[in-house]
Amino acid sequence: MVNITDDYLKNKDEFTAVGIKVPNYDDKKVAQNTLANPHWVHFGGGNLFRAFHAAIASHLIDQGKMDSGIIVSDAYDDGTINGVYRPYNNRILRVVTKADGTKDLELFASVAKAVFSGRAAEDPSGLNEMKQLFTKASLQVVSFSITEKGYVIKQPDGQYLPAVARDLENGPAKPENTMSMIASMLLSRYQNGAKPIAMLSTDNFSQNGDRLKESILTIANGWLKNGFADQGFIDWLSDDAKVSFPLSMIDRITPNPSETVEKDLKALGIEGVDIVHTKKHTNIAAFANTEEAHYLVVEDKFPNGRPEFEAAGVIMTDRDTVNLADEMKVTVCLNPLHTALAIYGSVLGFNSIAAEVKDPDLNSLIKQIGYVEGLPVVRDPKVINPKAFIDELVQKRLPNPYIPDTPQRIATDTSQKLGIRYGVTIQHYLDDPDREPSQLNFIPLVIATWLRYLMAIDDHGEPFTPSPDPLWDSLHSQVADLKLGSADQNVHDNIKGILSNQAIFGNDLYAVGLGDKIEADFKEMLAGKGAIRQTLEEKLAKYGKNVD
């Protein structure tokens, strides 16, 4: 038996015997160095971080390129810190599930400490600890994987979220919203020497760094107005030689920890791998299962210096290249296909992405969205070829049955993602004088299917449990009184508020000529049981089933 908290240097043979590769560094020494001179803090130590960022740090330490690790902070969910960081001495077991059924197991000990920094009104100790860390001159990088909703400070109607409104009023001492907490930590840095720093978002949306900067600056300006900060703070945050917000593109399909993998690890004699489902809906374990393929492209703008990320395979490049790589992945070549599979999988009763891509209709659907509708308007980032990227995705990555990914995971927070996943392509069709959004067929169909999803009734006419979404209650209530059984219903009054909501789609979909088309598709899907599948088949028959 081996436990991931065991001393891997002394008991290396035991780890090796069960196939786990271990680091060569002494994690206690690394932790000491990290706390004395922190270089890297990460917010949102969820599954992606554990499979990707923690690996980068571990490999750099092993190569002698870094002598300190990462301090993880969760501003939202103390269940991650108490569930998998503290009980396992911050260790991480990464499991790469390969297409041939074999697994690569590797242990990382690159996380030096994990701090819960939320709910400061109840207990400000975590927030204060992070504020203190932010004053350290050595700190170079603060990275984030906090999901798209972590950056949101306003409601769809443009008003501040209630927590943000309170934070602007109450100041930086006990902020409630994540962006206010980060602004509060930056204010500490500004007030204690104002050393430079890079704030690196690695979440899945276009211009992620710009969005982080905008949210932070909005809070900071509110505090300036209310007398909690001075103009110098705004100037410091606005000067990218002082505080930079690099753009990034990150790609590694990292599903929630799977029970099959948990069983396999236990069968190998590995202890400490129970899955934790936190109250805040994070599904996490001491192990993280992920795929082999991975890409991280980062704008090289780090005003206080940075680790030698290149040595761990990160593509460091200029802003335009990152922007194009991100747009390529997040708005065309991967995430829109994922979102389509998430929505369809949920209403057609699938619980495996690999099984979905074996379904000929769904396979054709994602090819239509990727190759036919998206690819013609994508701009080539040069560092990654867009066509080769989709080819790898649809031929190798998505069909890998050992990647335990589910449509339900990907359907989480869909309302926060549609503007990025489809809105950018719609905008390209709008901007191109030779195209118009009404030429799109499958993107509107997926949006219509999402409306059908919002009814929480599947294609068999049975209720299903939708994935968490911060706008769920309001969106569901708008379609909840529609009934399955007739395609001849007046749906306009129910859905006009959703389809015209620019905060969701980036545009009023009626104004760009897609609203009526989506309404028509949605009505067809209300005809009765099986109508979602039938509508998809009809569209594929009309517009082309075979795409290569």
Ligand SMILES: NC(=O)c1ccc[n+]([C@@H]2O[C@H](COP(=O)([O-])OP(=O)(O)OC[C@H]3O[C@@H](n4cnc5c(N)ncnc54)[C@H](O)[C@@H]3O)[C@@H](O)[C@H]2O)c1
């Ligand atoms: N998992 C993937 O395949 C993958 C791949 C590429 C990019 N991403 C990006 O990374 C994000 C996180 O993915 P994950 O797999 O780690 O998810 P996860 O559910 O495992 O972890 C999410 C983390 O974000 C934190 N969080 C959630 N809401 C927050 C909020 N409002 N404020 C602060 N922190 C918050 C959670 O506490 C948790 O630590 C995704 O939303 C996406 O933007 C994920």
Ligand SMILES: O=P(O)(O)OC[C@@H](O)[C@@H](O)[C@H](O)[C@H](O)CO
């Ligand atoms: O993580 P989200 O919520 O932005 O999107 C769901 C998935 O598409 C995403 O997690 C992918 O697995 C990832 O983008 C692959 O790199």
